[in-house]
Amino acid sequence: MSSDSEHSIEHHIQTYIRVFIALGILTIITVAVSYLEVSFIEAFFLAITIATIKGSLVLGFFMHLISERAAIIWILVATAVAFFILMFIPLISLTDGTEIY
């Protein structure tokens, strides 16, 4: 974090509490929507969307990514690209023409 003056820290504390409340509410929402009668794809999309919002709040505010240096952002961009490639590797198994079970 680049600017750590006493005033900015006090301002940050208010943000941390708001993020904490938001994370709590989103946890309740994610449990509540899991009881909806929807298809697996819809349930998956809802759960991952809420988890991504929660994750972004933790990364952005608790881990200070919104005010972090470019070097860290680039490390994470490279990681995100590698992570998505890793996530899509299982899909290749669906297109290679073999039975999977």
Add this chain to the structure above:
Amino acid sequence: MSSIPYILEERPDTGLNNAKLGIWIFLASEVMLFGGLFSAYVFLRFAAPEGDFDYWGSKLSVPMATFNTMVLITSSVTMVMSWASLKLQQFDKYKMYLGITILCAAAFLFVKYFEYTGKFHHGIYPSSSTFMGIYFTLTGLHVLHIIGGMVVLIFFWTKQADKMWAENQDLLANRIEIIGLYWHFVDLVWIFLFPILYLL
């Protein structure tokens, strides 16, 4: 003997000190570690017979996992508050918030212990099904991360922190920021594990 450069001061080229750059590279490697297992989960879910993951997933306790999610979120906010307290020169508050973070970590492990032993009591083991195999692998690795983080948090709650605070306040604040980044990452992993294993 010359000291190691950029322990606290920022390198001119990256704008980062050693610890900050080091922890982010470490966390990037952690994303790939857990990413590999998440990828395995997707593969196994695609390959599983219809309804198999739903059947075994229904044996997990959603209330216990929801409680643990709240506990980890609380520990994340107390962790960042302990760092903020150091920045505001409030060492007593730092100790209090870090103490609460350690208690939250202990509470998480306590609940996880009951979850695991409950499964074992009912004859459910990692070998019982594909779902249980990936469930115990993912949550077990996460528990190991909680234990590792807890050891470091306890270290910074002992007299060592008092000594470091007396000698170099900026160094302690930097160290707490770094362990904080690790702790938030552990929370972040759980944020994704919770819906994938317990709710879907």
